[in-house]
Amino acid sequence: MSVAKAETVAIVGLDGYPVEVEVALASGLPQFTLVGLPDASIQEARERVRAAVLSSNERWPMQRITVNLSPAHLRKAGPGFDLAIALGVLAADGRIAQERLREMCLLGELSLDGTIRRVRGALASAMAASQAGKRAILLPRANATEATLVGGIDVLPVDHLAQAVRFLRGECTLDGVAEGAAEPPAPVEDDDADLTDVRGQTLPKQALELAAAGGHNLLLRGSPGGGKTMLARRLRGILPPLTHKEALEVTRIYSVAGLLPEDAGLITQRPIRAPHLSVSTAGLIGGGSLVPQPGEVSLAHRGVLFLDEAAEFKRDALQALRGPLEEGTVTIVRGRWAVTYPARFQLVAATNPCPCGYLGDALRSCKCVPGRLATYEERLSGPVMDRIDLQVEVERLKKKELFLHAPGASSAVVRERVIAARGRQADRLATFGIQINADIPTASLEQAVAADASAKRALERSVDQLGLSARGVHRVMRVARTVADIAGDDVVTHDHVESALLFRFDPKK
Amino acid sequence: MRFRSDNGRVLAEGVDWRMIERGAAEYPSKLEHLPDPPDRIWVAGRRLDRLPPAVAIVGTRTPTPYGTDVTEALANDFAMGGVCVVSGLARGIDAAAHLGALDRGTTVAVLPGGIDVCYPSSHRNLYTRIAELGALVAEHPPGTPTRKHRFTHRNRIIAALALATVVVQAGERSGALSTARHALGIGRDVFAVPGDIRIDVSVGPHELLRDGAAPCTCAGDVLERIGVELARESAMRDLQEAPADMPPEQASVLALVGKQTMSAETIGSLAGFDGSTLAKTLVRLELGGWIARGAGGSVRRLR
Numbered sequence: 001m002s003v004a005k006a007e008t009v010a011i012v013g014l015d016g017y018p019v020e021v022e023v024a025l026a027s028g029l030p031q032f033t034l035v036g037l038p039d040a041s042i043q044e045a046r047e048r049v050r051a052a053v054l055s056s057n058e059r060w061p062m063q064r065i066t067v068n069l070s071p072a073h074l075r076k077a078g079p080g081f082d083l084a085i086a087l088g089v090l091a092a093d094g095r096i097a098q099e100r101l102r103e104m105c106l107l108g109e110l111s112l113d114g115t116i117r118r119v120r121g122a123l124a125s126a127m128a129a130s131q132a133g134k135r136a137i138l139l140p141r142a143n144a145t146e147a148t149l150v151g152g153i154d155v156l157p158v159d160h161l162a163q164a165v166r167f168l169r170g171e172c173t174l175d176g177v178a179e180g181a182a183e184p185p186a187p188v189e190d191d192d193a194d195l196t197d198v199r200g201q202t203l204p205k206q207a208l209e210l211a212a213a214g215g216h217n218l219l220l221r222g223s224p225g226g227g228k229t230m231l232a233r234r235l236r237g238i239l240p241p242l243t244h245k246e247a248l249e250v251t252r253i254y255s256v257a258g259l260l261p262e263d264a265g266l267i268t269q270r271p272i273r274a275p276h277l278s279v280s281t282a283g284l285i286g287g288g289s290l291v292p293q294p295g296e297v298s299l300a301h302r303g304v305l306f307l308d309e310a311a312e313f314k315r316d317a318l319q320a321l322r323g324p325l326e327e328g329t330v331t332i333v334r335g336r337w338a339v340t341y342p343a344r345f346q347l348v349a350a351t352n353p354c355p356c357g358y359l360g361d362a363l364r365s366c367k368c369v370p371g372r373l374a375t376y377e378e379r380l381s382g383p384v385m386d387r388i389d390l391q392v393e394v395e396r397l398k399k400k401e402l403f404l405h406a407p408g409a410s411s412a413v414v415r416e417r418v419i420a421a422r423g424r425q426a427d428r429l430a431t432f433g434i435q436i437n438a439d440i441p442t443a444s445l446e447q448a449v450a451a452d453a454s455a456k457r458a459l460e461r462s463v464d465q466l467g468l469s470a471r472g473v474h475r476v477m478r479v480a481r482t483v484a485d486i487a488g489d490d491v492v493t494h495d496h497v498e499s500a501l502l503f504r505f506d507p508k509k
Numbered sequence: 510m511r512f513r514s515d516n517g518r519v520l521a522e523g524v525d526w527r528m529i530e531r532g533a534a535e536y537p538s539k540l541e542h543l544p545d546p547p548d549r550i551w552v553a554g555r556r557l558d559r560l561p562p563a564v565a566i567v568g569t570r571t572p573t574p575y576g577t578d579v580t581e582a583l584a585n586d587f588a589m590g591g592v593c594v595v596s597g598l599a600r601g602i603d604a605a606a607h608l609g610a611l612d613r614g615t616t617v618a619v620l621p622g623g624i625d626v627c628y629p630s631s632h633r634n635l636y637t638r639i640a641e642l643g644a645l646v647a648e649h650p651p652g653t654p655t656r657k658h659r660f661t662h663r664n665r666i667i668a669a670l671a672l673a674t675v676v677v678q679a680g681e682r683s684g685a686l687s688t689a690r691h692a693l694g695i696g697r698d699v700f701a702v703p704g705d706i707r708i709d710v711s712v713g714p715h716e717l718l719r720d721g722a723a724p725c726t727c728a729g730d731v732l733e734r735i736g737v738e739l740a741r742e743s744a745m746r747d748l749q750e751a752p753a754d755m756p757p758e759q760a761s762v763l764a765l766v767g768k769q770t771m772s773a774e775t776i777g778s779l780a781g782f783d784g785s786t787l788a789k790t791l792v793r794l795e796l797g798g799w800i801a802r803g804a805g806g807s808v809r810r811l812r
Contacts, residue, residue, distance in 0.1 A: 200778065202774060202778075202782070202784040202787055203773055203777070203784055203806070205784055206785060206787075206788055209784075222805065222806075223805065354804075359804045359805065360574060360803050360805030360807055361574075361805060364573070365569070365571040365572055365573045365708070365709075366571060367571050393773070393805055393806025394806075395773070395774045397774065458796075462796065465795070465796050466795065466796070483785075495789070498789045498793060499785050499788050499789050499792075501788075501792040501796075502788040502789075502791055503788070
């Protein structure tokens with residue numbers, strides 16, 4: 001009997017775990033058995049591996065073959081184990097040298113003709129392999145660029161099983177991909193979505209800048225066709241660029257979700273996700289039958305989650321946003337598996353003023369029954385609304401009016417202001433262990449906002465005159481702090497409070 | 510007052526209603542002008558024979574902001590002139606008429622069902638306030654549910670109780686037009702408030718104007734005809750002078766915004782403000798009680 005071992009990686013959530021593929025050849029009737037908690041998709045590997053080996057003009061051992069994936073307690077799914085199994089079988093059969101095989105991590109799905117196909121989660125796999133002390137990772141060419149984002153490991157792209165075999169026999173060399181090949185020259189500008197394209201909408205643009213600067217979640221309210229989506233799409237263009245660490249986090253999520261474009265390296269632009277209102281809870285926060293996949297909240301990590309017609313989303317789905325909004329992560333439990341994905345996104349919700357959309361419109365009367373109006377508002381209340389600081393009305397402008405307005409500041413100009421304001425916040429809020437004004441806990445508001453007597457008087461007046469609730473006051477304080485940070489002022493005065501008050505969000509409970 | 514749901518109706522409990530037979534002292538003599546005066550009516554609230562002369566304001570259940578504003582201001586001015594406002598407790602124009610009148614005076618709601626049936630049920634608060642400050646009238650016994658045919662039939666009582674009927678906004682086949690027809694049938698004056706010619710709820714009043722109804726452009730038009738002198742103030746047109754020490758930004762916004770609603774965006778572009786100046790100025794005026802913001806971000810001057 002002969003035994004060989006090959007190493008690969010299993011992905012659970014965002015993390016890769018080293019997996020050893022043990023292959024034993026014993027005498028007996030020809031048979032091929034896979035053990036070690038493989039799911040159905042791995043059982044199918046037997047057929048693919050055998051065909052791929054034969055297509056590579058290698059001999060298939062006519063013996064009793066047992067493959068064990070260890071550690072056995074880890075649930076394994078997906079076709080990424082194919083390459084390791086195939087090479088393990090060949091090593092056990094003495095066709096390639098064991099020593100050479102053990103130095104590297106193997107990743108790849110095989111097609112029946114031996115071609116090596118792209119897999120999900122190559123970035124996380126390369127990280128795990130690097131941590132496990134592997135010198136090199138052998139993987140599909142389409143995954144090479146993302147894998148090079150991990151330092152300290154040689155990335156060796158292969159196209160075909162036969163090529164991998166020749167390489168392991170020392171009959172040929174592979175061109176490694178240089179580390180850092182994926183580094184982009186500069187952050188990409190969102191050319192098709194600049195703020196200058198939005199004519200008029202002075203107040204919504206002001207609100208957008210406040211939202212970007214303080215990380216506040218934003219509610220856009222207005223009739224259909226008013227430009228809510230257009231505005232929401234322009235938020236990411238005025239947010240600070242991703243740091244390298246953040247970019248790695250985002251890339252890793254997209255890699256695991258299988259959404260990374262082929263040959264793509266680091267994702268450098270903040271994601272923006274706009275799920276349709278029919279999205280299921282699992283689609284929104286993550287889920288799936290076997291191994292939970294990241295949902296929209298995780299795909300929007302470090303970016304923008306835009307919910308158009310927010311009041312029309314399923315109630316359960318909206319409720320499920322509570323956790324991610326508060327924790328910045330989401331934990332999905334499926335059977336024995338609990339997986340945690342990051343989900344720190346900025347929420348932009350848009351809603352019509354009423355179900356028919358024409359409440360308050362000068363030329364169309366609203367046909368909504370008041371009872372439905374109340375339920376419509378209620379659907380928005382609760383967990384999601386508690387985390388929204390800003391609200392702005394988006395007016396529907398007539399075509400003619402659009403030409404009256406001069407183009408405003410470009411996204412790049414606004415972004416500079418946002419970056420400066422964020423820097424000031426981070427310095428001031430460091431003692432509280434947070435970075436943005438939106439995260440200031442209610443208990444620390446007094447201390448973190450630093451409002452003077454005139455600001456407090458203005459707040460008291462807004463309670464008397466505008467009927468602002470206690471929670472509403474807290475929201476205004478956070479936003480006023482952001483106004484002051486944009487202006488570069490240390491103390492929040494009545495002027496800042498008054499600038500924030502127009503965007504007050506105060507749903508009646 | 511407490512309300513309970515019962516078989517699709519919302520019943521008010523503890524309404525202090527009384528039944529008035531035709532010929533009794535409180536029975537309004539104006540109802541006798543109808544071809545088919547009710548034999549008995551049910552009343553809650555103030556005594557009908559002690560209420561001031563009345564004007565009816567009726568219109569669509571789905572008004573535009575203009576309709577609501579004008580109705581409230583008209584009702585307010587009628588109340589200030591010492592006139593009682595009659596309407597039907599429905600949504601939209603009816604509710605605005607009651608609310609505007611309750612601010613300064615009194616109002617009568619003629620109900621389509623029994624005296625204790627609050628329809629629409631969302632108007633419970635309005636129902637309670639009218640029972641306290643004005644009067645509720647019904648021609649059906651307590652507990653009678655509302656039915657389609659009872660609405661138009663009820664309209665004849667609204668028309669009869671008032672010296673004149675004002676139609677604010679109404680679609681082509683609106684119940685408000687049936688009230689106007691009833692009023693004409695018993696020789697009462699009918700007024701119509703001109704509206705925007707582009708919108709469907711202006712069709713009704715404009716149709717009436719074409720047929721010879723008098724235009725109502727202020728409460729005075731109606732009050733003059735029924736012989737009541739108008740109070741000097743008017744909620745519709747009179748605006749306070751901005752104080753001399755008001756900051757120029759705020760004063761210029763007040764100068765732009767009349768009683769009609771104006772969008773914040775229009776104000777911003779006319780005044781030439783940037784986003785933050787516009788936001789601040791509007792809030793300061795709001796805090797000073799000068800303006801109010803409505804749905805869709807529109808701005809309306811309050812005083």
